[in-house]
Amino acid sequence: MYTRSEENYLKIIFHLEREFDKEVSTNAIAETMETKASSATDMVQKLADKGLLTYRKYRGARLSDEGKKAAIQIVRKHRLWEVFLVDKLNFHWDEVHHIAEQLEHVQSNELTNRLDKFLDFPDYDPHGDPIPDKNGNIKSADKRLLSELDKGHQGILVGVRETSTEFLQFLDKRNIAIGSKIKVLGREFFDGSMVIQVKREQFFISKKIAENLYIQI
DSSP states (O other), X not given: OOOHHHHHHHHHHHHHHHHHSSOBOHHHHHHHHTSOHHHHHHHHHHHHHTTSEEXXXXXXXXXXXXXXXXXXXXXXXXXXXXXXXXXXXXXXXXXXXHHHHHHTTOOOHXXXXXXXXXXXXXXXXXXXXXXXXXXXXXXXXXXXEGGGOXXXXXXXXXXXXXXXXXHHHHHHHTTOOTTOEEEEEEEOTTTOOEEEEETTEEEEEOHHHHTTEEEEO
16 A cells, blocks of 8 residues: 555656656656655655665656556546546536545555446546556557647547646637547647637637647547
8 A cells, every 4th residue: 555645656657757758857746746856856765665666866767567557556546536527426527637636545446446347447537538447458549739730630639638627617618628620720830829620610729728639630
């Protein structure tokens, strides 16, 4: 068993590893965790002592097989609880992240497996993220960031990088949701902003927004 703080660090390091595909710096961990670099370094060293990751000073941390297995199970619980909250309790997708962060620390594999079965073994959470199965396998998806698409290209929204309440509420105002077809009508190379079409609506979005939307061509 691990403490809640240890689990939070394992999960963050897991996500950062997948995003950057390399060792994760303690500065990056601290920034994501919104804590001091010294605190992140202390925890990384503690996790290294437990064999959950390897850490090289000035290079960063990488999860060990045991650490990755633990992190995947935390992610699995988090995403299953998000599905439960949205599908069964009628929460909106912008309301569930913080609640699921509390529920992900419940220490019961049996509960997690029964929840998975109760939900009919969903493949993705409400934000389009793949849900690991009980063996830790994660489905890969052929997806690209909207910011990488050129004028005239289009695709289906299959996920979001940013899950903050403010960002998801912005998408709601624009009627953008998982499954929406998005077409790039124009692109400003100066700042990366775009003109897009969703259904019959046309509007500008910033580069930052485009960098947080995953599209499947």
